[in-house]
Amino acid sequence: MTDAPRPFGGEAGPESGIEFAGRKGNLVPEPRVTTMFDSIAPVYDRMNTLMTAGLDGRWRRVAVRATRLSRGGSALDVACGTGKLTAALAGAVGPEGRVVGVDISPGMLDEARRVFGELTGVEFRLGNALDLPVAAGSFDAATIAFGLRNLASFEDGFREMARVVRSGGRVVCLELSVPRPRFIGRVYTGAFRAAAPVLGAIFRRHDAYSYLPHSLEGFPAAEELAATMRRVGLQDVSFKRLAFGAVALHVGTVA
Numbered sequence: 001m002t003d004a005p006r007p008f009g010g011e012a013g014p015e016s017g018i019e020f021a022g023r024k025g026n027l028v029p030e031p032r033v034t035t036m037f038d039s040i041a042p043v044y045d046r047m048n049t050l051m052t053a054g055l056d057g058r059w060r061r062v063a064v065r066a067t068r069l070s071r072g073g074s075a076l077d078v079a080c081g082t083g084k085l086t087a088a089l090a091g092a093v094g095p096e097g098r099v100v101g102v103d104i105s106p107g108m109l110d111e112a113r114r115v116f117g118e119l120t121g122v123e124f125r126l127g128n129a130l131d132l133p134v135a136a137g138s139f140d141a142a143t144i145a146f147g148l149r150n151l152a153s154f155e156d157g158f159r160e161m162a163r164v165v166r167s168g169g170r171v172v173c174l175e176l177s178v179p180r181p182r183f184i185g186r187v188y189t190g191a192f193r194a195a196a197p198v199l200g201a202i203f204r205r206h207d208a209y210s211y212l213p214h215s216l217e218g219f220p221a222a223e224e225l226a227a228t229m230r231r232v233g234l235q236d237v238s239f240k241r242l243a244f245g246a247v248a249l250h251v252g253t254v255a
Helices: 030-051 056-067 084-093 106-116 154-164 182-202 206-216 222-231
Strands: 074-078 098-103 122-126 139-145 165-176 235-242 247-253
Touching: 030 106, 056 084, 056 139, 056 165, 056 235, 056 247, 074 084, 074 154, 084 098, 084 106, 084 122, 084 139, 098 106, 106 122, 139 154, 154 165, 154 222, 165 222, 222 235, 222 247
Parallel strands: 074 098, 074 139, 098 122, 139 165
Antiparallel strands: 165 247, 235 247
């Protein structure tokens, strides 16, 4: 979809006058986020492999282990995208388990169903991460991978995930972060800002992939995300930095 509206390219960054520092959620309107993800759905997985040098699969495996799921368990994968983490969770719970992937983008769900729709115990649903279409306390774990930055409220996203997980279950968030120390972080964000649109242009998705580096500007540090998880009532919150701090894995337990 090369003729999609320009929802991000040049509009969501500092040059637009929009202030990202200290933000509590994504400032780009939700319908425009949905349009963007619909447009990149066919190339999303290939782009992730390129941009992470193939490490995204390893990070998903770390996230699955953090859920502590066992055979026959259940998990909700929020902002599931093309379903790769959903499928990995299904591998952890086995055919007797249950995994539901929820996403706001119909295009992403189409890709997920095309590739993983035949997996036993896996279901994909259209839904909003801030108003999940599932009952309270109905899963052993809830995950979100590289989707939190796109939510209008990070705190409400964690609150909803905590709502749908039973007492003692886990909420796991895998998300981009900014490496430390500050100098390294500036080098990283500068390189990311330059490289993402170029890679996007290879797949004729320049505008959409201009959004990615902007989505990190003002995004909470790992310590701040941990504090947000605690505010919604999650306990034993911890985080681990991966890939020299370019990615962070957060885990919290539902009371």
